[in-house]
Amino acid sequence: MDDNLFMVNVSPQTGSTPSSLSKAPHIIFVTPGKLGDSLISLVIANNLVRSGYRVTVRSNVVHDLSSWFPQFQTGPEVGHGEFPDLPNACDLCVIDSQAPNLQHQGIDLRPALARRAAFFSLAHYETPLDGLFDPSTLPKNLRHRLESLVPRHGLVRNNQMRKADMVAHALAFCRREMGLKDTTSDIGIVAPPLTRSTSQKPSQKAQIVISPTSGKVKKNWRAERFVAVAASLEKRDYEVIFAVAPSEKSEWAHHLDGRFLIADTQGVADLAMLLTGAKAVIANDSGTAHLASALGKPVVCIISSRNRFFSWRPGWREAVLVYPRVPVRSIARLWPYFVSRSRVLRETQNVLEQDLEMEKS
Template sequence: MRSDHNTSVGSASFIETTAMQHANEPVMSVAVTSSPALGDSLLLMIVARNLQLSGKRVTVFGGHMHTLREWFPGMDVRPAMSGDDTDTLLRQFDTVIQLHADRPVPRLDQRHPAAIVLEHLCRAPSPEAIAARLTHFCRESLHMPHARMDNGLSVPAGLIHRKHALRVAIHPTASTADKCWLAPRFVRLARQLKSNGFDPHFIVTDEERADWEYVQNYGIGLPRLGSLDNVAAWLVECGWFIGNDSGIGHLASCLRVPTLSLFMRKGIARTWRPGWGAGKVLVGGGWLPTGRLKERCWKYALSVKQVLRAFEQLRREAA
């Protein structure tokens, strides 16, 4: 939490007090304002789902989740709040929950009397992934002893889970460049997978596509998927996923596609590793002596051979 906040928003005592205030009410209305980041949004849906199952009237606001609203049947999912109508919308709810102190709604604790910000969970010195931390928060702080690590995502009819057993989805980009392994090594990885009998495809956005079209010269797939719901529909039928620390990795994990995720630092991997289906994380340059060196050099320290070896381990464990 930021030190300049003058309330105890996000603390266990505040959360418990807020929950107790509504304990005798038949229904409590809750707004969940999900992050502009895909992974954060999927994770916060754990809280939304468990609140819904406990009888609360839950409304989720967020762009990514609104695009995927057909994948969350029974949940009221709306577009992200805009600046003009945010305060009006907030006043309609007894409680408002978001993951980070500053996004998507800035100064949330000052704009709603029963705001719950969960950033302290992201910063906690815990060995558990954030998905597990959010589940424990539901059980212990929101008094839902039967809370599960389930965010309510349901695969629409007509799609077959892991239909293409040898198809490997590779996500070579991320929200920031420092999270990205080296592009030539991703290509070498894909070519080696292809020679081993797999069917590798790169997942990139339409805006990133021009930088990756050359991979098709090596027989590597580059599907034009467009919107996030199309990405999810294609991804759920893949056999495997390999990628950087990114929201697409969380989506693959949420879809129970076995994931291999590449991270720059152990601490980041411990907190933000995908937390649903079978998965492994691989940290580059863990032997480097300082955090600054790890962040600058991890992608050079991580070899194609190491990634292939981790993928084989994932295959054995997933089997």
């Protein structure tokens, strides 16, 4: 599913003020724009909460999931014109350097902001931003505590950790660059009580969610093979539901030709609710795969890379990676032909059986 194409409820945030009126220092945390990247960055935000900070997350994705993250205050993504004054609304801003609206119509706000905000990025970082932060801009009574949170080097991905997934990279960054001690890879996502009660319907067949798209066409497995896997699962008495962004629904209605249901997922919260009721999720390298993993669901993730230590693999509940058996990634659009329907079906059946064993134990 292309997580850039969701309609997101971005009702305005209530006013945020520095913590001079509150005991806990207030941090505004600005995430990347994409679903998967946003979720990975929340490893940092959640560990700030665990360390005693009051955190407001500015992100369309997280704002839509606000009821799933009770530990955060949330607000929509920061507008270009709002960024210059953002440090005045808190004690410290922590901003992903790839966040939406930092660059607009040739104007790059990052160099000026770096004097007053701590910048980081998961994998695409501008090293000239390192060392620009001015500690004298911090509240005097909090300077010693907050200065230690400003990364010396803002790149989260550590090339020395070659087998680590990005969740592990984010966790290591919390310790290495921010000095946080009581850390966890958990992002604190919890299904709201109403969601938990409505997503569990014992009388129904076990549900498999298929997410056949992603943020880039080149990362997508072939549509007809997803449909073939769905048909095989249906014959094995599973209920199969497809999840795509609203803008992709017409195309996938054509692919499915009425054979399978397309879920009504108008936003990320709808998608999370759908995934909560799933026994397993089949997806490309996409935000949906990361969200399902964060929710603790078994994920079969179809990728173009033949590296079983692919760093962008889902990093909460371990996913099963299915990739080409031969090195064809360098040939554009060819890799999907080298991932068979039977392999994806076999791996899906394996994770379902393993999950059943876990439930029994």
